[in-house]
Structure formats: structure tokens, C-alpha cells
Amino acid sequence: MREAVEGAWRALTGSAPGPFELTGTEDVLPGPYRVAAAATASIAAATLAAGELLKQRGIEPGVVTADTRHAAAAFHSEQLLRVDGTGAESVWAPLSGNYRTADGWVRLHCNYPRHEAAVCWGLGVPGTRGAVAKAVAGRPAREIEHAVVSAGGAAAELRSPEDWAAHPQGTAVASLPLVSLEPVGAAPKRTFFYSDRPMGGVRVLELTHVLAGPVAGRVLAAHGADVLHVGAAHLPRVEALVRDTGQGKRSTFVALDTEGGRARLKKLISRADVLVQSFRPGALEKIGFGPAELAELRPGLVIADLSAYGWEGPWARRRGFDSLVQMSNGMAFGADEPSPLPVQALDHATGWLAAAAIMTAIHRQLVDGGTWRARLSLAGTGRWLDSLGRKDPAGAEVDYSDLMEDADSGYGRLTRVRMAGGLPGAEPHWDFGTRLPGVDKPTWTP
Template sequence: MPAVAAPEILDGVWRTLTGEAPGPVELTGAEDVLPGPYRVAAAARATIAAATLAAGEMLKLRGIEPGVVTADTRHAAAAFHSEQLLRVDGAGAESVWAPLSGNYRTTDGWVRLHCNYPRHEAAVCWGLGVPGSRDAVTKAVAGRGAREVEHAVVSAGGAAAQLRSPEEWAAHLQGEAVASLPLVDLAPIGEAPKRTLFYSDRPLGGIRILELTHVLAGPVAGRVLAAHGADVLHVGAAHLPRVEALVRDTGQGKRSAFVALDTEGGRARLKKLISRADVLVQSFRPGALARIGFGPEELAELRPGLVIADLSAYGWAGPWARRRGFDSLVQMSNGMAWGDPPSPLPLQALDHGTGWLAAAAVMTALRRQVTDGGTWRARLSLAGTGRWLDSLGRKDPAAAPGDFSDLLEETDSGYGRLTRVRMAGGLPGAQPHWDFGTRLPGVDKPTWTP
């Protein structure tokens, strides 16, 4: 597969988002900063450039010249595994994987089980009929076929993925569905007056972002939008489990509140928040919000002019449209981890890439609202991002030693002193940055600031 030239990668992404050619941009750095044959670093640079260009377009609407956008490959690579580089009071980041999460050999191949949340671990044990120990799960899986294990765990409400070859995925009904979908589906879903921007010297100053997300892709999108000046409120729930290592990394510049959506009062509070929001970024399993009264049609009626960004694992069409999924599982399903043993990407590129693309889509929709009006919806998926990454061709798998120390900065946070990756993407007219470090979950009130 011939490799796509770096400018053409960005051009393709930008035209998918806007239908236009990208403005002035400078792409720097070699791709050998990450190992493996997939062009992860090039994809990272392109998605970061696209989001920064989108921020620049918002800046133009405010009468501010953005200057030449820049995106560096090494900085992009650092941003795409920021959770691994994060330090708290000098201590290194702990593993994000629970004891039972991982790849398991079956009678005919491999399967990956995702057990980072108690309900998913319980589903694995229930589906396989075993106690919650690594040895018991390993023994149970070793005596079954990969597809049987996948089916048993998924049927029990868990998250699992059989390792498939790229050819098997291409012939799979869900693989065919993903191939039929665009990288980003951005379209109006309702009428609304043109948006008026209030004065700010930042691209998203005065824009309210309600973030109903978990794990990585959605939180990355919110983190990007916060760095460009948006008021981002992440809403979670006190009783739901969290992967704290990811929360510490992706919570930069956001406020954090708890709302119990399984109660009538919580849903009323969410309705009030949405009625005053400009953007909703959500990564609930497809259909979950609709079941509690917050489907696209209800959202468009509740808040005309809202921008909705829906993120999913396997896309919004096909038999797996509502299947639980995570970056590591999608890589197994779509053949990107194909090998014996499985050989995944060097980082969670599908999560990070989808997050940056979602941020670019949100800003593009906001720009269209200023020029055209309307209520807009963007749909993206990890599987779609994987298909796009696969289409970029291959590179030499060797990599130069990585040192990202000059790309780190320190800040205070609710967790202590953080050492984090600086915000990537250069925008001379308004350099992106976070106004504060990660706050502890739930410390803020579920209200908008005046």
C-alpha cells in the first residue's frame, strides 16, 4: 500500500470536515518517533493540525488573524500518549489496566477481555462461569474458541474482541458497515438562528461545552476544546467507577460535576444544563441517551443551535452499532493488532485520534452556525478512525529513541503537582493553553458560570 504524503493526509481530513482546502499550515518532524508499521505519528500530526486549523477559523470570525498553524510530529506523538507521560508529584503514571484485562490465547487464536470496570469484569466471570482470578479466566478461555469467548462475554453485557485478520474484518458485516461510513459525519439536524459570538481573544471564548464522556476519546475532545478557551463542564456520577490515571490526564482545564442520570432529579438537572449549553460531547453507548429522553431529536428541540458530537466504538450503522467497545478491542476486531501474539499499536491512537477529530468537528460546526445557523450533529467512531489510519499506508517499523522531556510542563491540580504534556498545535493568534489543572471529580456544582 503506497504511503500518502503528509500534506495530502491533512488535506483529506480537512476536506472531509469542511469541503475546503486547508489554510496556511506548517507540518514538521519525521515519522520515526513511534515504532510499528502503521503511520500513527503522521495521523496524530494531521488530526492535531486539523483541530488547530478549525480553531484558527473560529479566531478569524472574531476578527483576529490566526497566523500560520503548526503541528510537529514529535509533539503530536507525545500528545497521543499523554496519559503515559503524566506525573503526579514526580511519581510515574500507574497502569490503566485492571488485573483481568488483557489478551488470552484460545483454542484457535486470541481474544481480548476488557475488565477495567467492575461490571465488565463481572460479565467476563458470569459469561465464562469462572471466579474472578487470572488463572481461572486463562484456563476457561484456553479451552474454547475465540468467537465463542467473545460471544459469551458480550452476551453477558461485557466487552471482548476476537483477534481477526484484516481480511476477516473486511468481509465482516460490521467491517463492511464501517467502510461505508465517512471518517466524520457532520450535518445539520434542525433549524436555528445564526450564532453570535461574544467578544473574546480566544477561539472558543464564551462557548459552553457539556461533556458526558468516559475513558479517553471523548475526554480528549473536551480537553482540546478547553485549551482553546471553552468553558468545559464534565458531568459524571459519584457511583460510577473511573480510571483515575485517565481522569488526571484528560481533565485539564475542565470543571467537574456529578449528576445522577438514573434519577428523575438528575435528568431534570441535565435538561437544564443542556438548555444553556452550546455543545454536547457524549460517548455513551449508542442509544443510551435516547433511552432516557435525550436523543438527537429531543436535544434539537430542547436547545436549538446545539452542536452534538456523538462518539462510538464501532460506528453508527451495522450489527455492532450498539456494541460496547474500547480502543484495544477495536484494534483486535479490525485486524490492526493481527499477529501471534497480537501486536497492537504503540499507543491508544484510535482514542486520541477520534478525540482530536471530534474537537475539530465541533469547531467546524460552530463556524457553520455563525455563517449559516442550524443545529448540528457530528458522528465519529474508533473503528472509523482505525480504517482511516489503515488507509495511510505503512512505514519502516523502526523508531528513534523517544525523549519528550522538553514538551512537558508543570501545573497545580486537585491531585497534586502535575507534570503533563503541553498542549500541541501552534496557533500564533491565540496559542492554546489550559487555564488550570485537573480538578478532583465532582468538586464543582452542575451549573454554568455566569
């Protein structure tokens, strides 16, 4: 696994990492892909990046540690979360799932009402699983994918790895780095306010939805950042995921479809240090918040853009989710039916790597200044995971009970997975549990 950590760190920094130790075995997660290795490596990379910021504060970080069992727990934290002793409900809507087609399989993502409506509109059927299954069964998978995507929905045909490698988007993803980190504007060198935590005093504005973006914000919060998640009262949420990924963050509502809301967002950005966003590619540009506008509005901002299929190629603006990317890129390809990864690994790994990229960009600002932009994608993370090779698909029985902790939250008493990654100089932790959506004012704390 050391080579996975070193590879991720080189992708972030171009250099060798500081001292780190890894523990545990990869059989904590089943399946042929080295998901546990990728989980451990992405957690180690983020923790190493936090350690570099500690050094800038004159604090010795110590030897970074990462454990495969803890990494596995962190990568399905939404499944392990308990609220007042009750387990999390399913995150999938009734129409979401895999459907057999006339020539293979397709996955439909219907967790949001607008996506469910797009499936029904695109296929010309009522909103019942039976009606959708019947309509899908008589048509080719690619035709279903096209119909749903054209209607504004989210769908993916099950492709083989070979088909994906030959696909124009697969080719585009193969040409992109795991992490793109580059300056997009001039700004003076950053100066840290005093803190004994890596991200202490750093303001992070999070405009994200499930799941990679919220994971990135959760990691930054655990390292001391003031993270403000921005949502909207009228937009649907997957509450089980909000409860899990909202640790240590404040939450506010801003209606970006109004002039007043956009003015409020400008004010927030003008005092932010980091903006993490996972809107559909191009959506923020349409309302005046593209990279050039952001660099002008807030010189010295770190911008992190997360997407499903990457920032080049014919699918660069296509909406997507972890489960869909696994279908498209062949990771879910099975002999008789789709065989997905054991956890939402593309989402989680992308979130941890995004947090690492953000902290790396802040480190560069301390040294060189500038406004920086990081770009990552689920498909790019999938390519990295694929490059790690394969393992014995058997998985062991794993007990995570000693990795859980209790915390109060707006939803009740949470039993959650403790923050992963060891940093002796400033052990990461969340200062409070998940707050209810929208309860905080859209302002920065003093």
C-alpha cells in the first residue's frame, strides 16, 4: 500500500511524502479491486497534507498513520451511522437501481425528484418500478441511457472496461491527471492566524451535494477549518447522507436562483479562503461564479471543482454519481449482472483527495501566494483505483465497534465513525455533531 500513498502524494505535490506508517490488511473490504488500499492511501494523503500545514505553523506533525480497517469504516460511514441507536435508512429512492435491458444492464439514479421525473419523461412511463422495468426490458441499454440523459436525468449503461477504454470519454479521462492543481490568478502570500490545528482560522465555503464534496468538507472541518455548507430550502436532500457528512460544519440556506441570494453568495465568497463546489459542471459559471470571476472577486481563494466524468471530453458536463460512474467505466462489470464496489469508494476517495489538494494549495499559497484551482473527478479516481491492480476478492468479517464515538447533533445522539488518519501533532476531530440544514446564518463567524 505504500506505493499507493506515494503515488497519490506525487500526483498532489510532485515530491516524496514525509514519514508515514500504514497498518492492517486489505481483506477488510471484499472484491477484486484494491478499495482498502485506495481508501488508506487517500486518507494518508490528506493527513500528510495537514501535517505539512502544521510544519508551517512551527508544530512538529509527527509520523502520520493510516489503518485499513479504520479506512474501510470511514468509506462506508453513512452505513455505520446510528441516530439515537437506530441505523440509517436506505439512501436509495424506489426507482433507483439496476435494470436489465434488451442487451445488457442500465442504472437509473432517481434519488432526486427531478431525476425521477426525467426517467419517467424520457421513457414515457408512470413512476412505478414495474412500469420502468417493463419499458427498459425491451430496449437497448445505450438507448435508455441516451433517453434519460437527454431528458435531464442521470443514467449509465453497464460497459466493460474495454468499452470504456475505447469510449471518447474514457480516452479523455485517461489523458487527465488524478488531481489538477494550478494557479488561476495572482495574490499575495497567505498568512496564517495563530492556531494549533492545521486548518485553524481557514474559512471553507461548501457548495456541494452527495457525496464527494461533503466528505471533503468533513475532512477539512476535522482539521480545524470553519466550514459553512450552503444549501437551499427548496432543494431535496438525502437526509441519511447529510447526517453523516455534516460533522463539524455549520449549515445555511442561500437561494442562488434569486438576485439577493447571489449577492449573499458574493459576500460570503469575498471573505472565504476556500470554495468547494460539486454543482453540475458549468452551472456556477452560468450565474456568474466561474473561475475567472471567483479569482477577481476573492484573490487568494482556493477553488476545488469536483465532477463525475472529468473536465475534458464529450461528457465533461454530464451529471453523474458514484454508482453511475462505476457502471460507465466498467468497474461494476460482472459476468451475469452488475457487480459494484463494496462501498461508494469513488465518492469517498475523491472527497479525501480533494481535501488533500485544498490543503496542498494552501501550503503553496503560504510559500508562493496566488489563487489556486483544484479539479478532481470520480472517473479519474476510478482510473487511479484501477491502476492499483487487483487482490484476492475474499473479504473478512470486520468489527468496527471500537472505531465509533457518540456525539450530540441536531438530529439526536449520533454514533459515528471517528475521524480517520493519525496526526500526533494535532489529532483530527470534529468540534460538534451535524447541525440541522439551514439553521445557521449565512455569515462567517468572527
